[in-house]
Amino acid sequence: MRCVQGCTGPIIKQIPMYCAINPEFGHEHEYTFADKPQKKRVLIIGGGSDGMEAAVVAVRRGHDVTLWDKNQKLGGELLAAISLPGKGEFATFAACLTTRWIS
Numbered sequence: 001m002r003c004v005q006g007c008t009g010p011i012i013k014q015i016p017m018y019c020a021i022n023p024e025f026g027h028e029h030e031y032t033f034a035d036k037p038q039k040k041r042v043l044i045i046g047g048g049s050d051g052m053e054a055a056v057v058a059v060r061r062g063h064d065v066t067l068w069d070k071n072q073k074l075g076g077e078l079l080a081a082i083s084l085p086g087k088g089e090f091a092t093f094a095a096c097l098t099t100r101w102i103s
Contacts (some may be wrong), residue, residue, distance in 0.1 A: 003020070006018035006019050021049065036061065036062045037062070039062050039063055039064065041063070041065050041066070042058045042065045042066070043065075043066050045058060045067030045069075046068045046076065047067055047068070047074040047075070047076060048069075048074075048075065048076020048077055048078065049075070049076060049078050049094070049097055051067060051069070052067070052097040053097065056097070056100050074094070075097075077091060078091075078094040078097075082094070
């Protein structure tokens with residue numbers, strides 16, 4: 001995605017790396033969906049990348065999820081980032097999250 005917010009700066013500072021768009025980065029084996037907690041109704045307010053990712057994870061965990069956003073289109077700040085030079089890949093990421101949530 002070339003946002004380079006968490007993957008290159010930390011190398012220079014010699015601190016742990018992270019990914020601004022992939023919360024599982026570096027923790028791939030810690031997050032499993034094998035255990036299913038008691039099913040709950042979950043309301044997530046905000047249809048940006050974090051809200052959509054939270055919704056996807058909650059659904060994968062077996063919850064009934066409602067996602068609310070003040071805008072007609074999901075994506076939040078990703079939609080603004082798309083217009084920046086060299087950041088067109090954010091459109092693909094926004095579409096991917098939207099597809100994962102709506103599917």
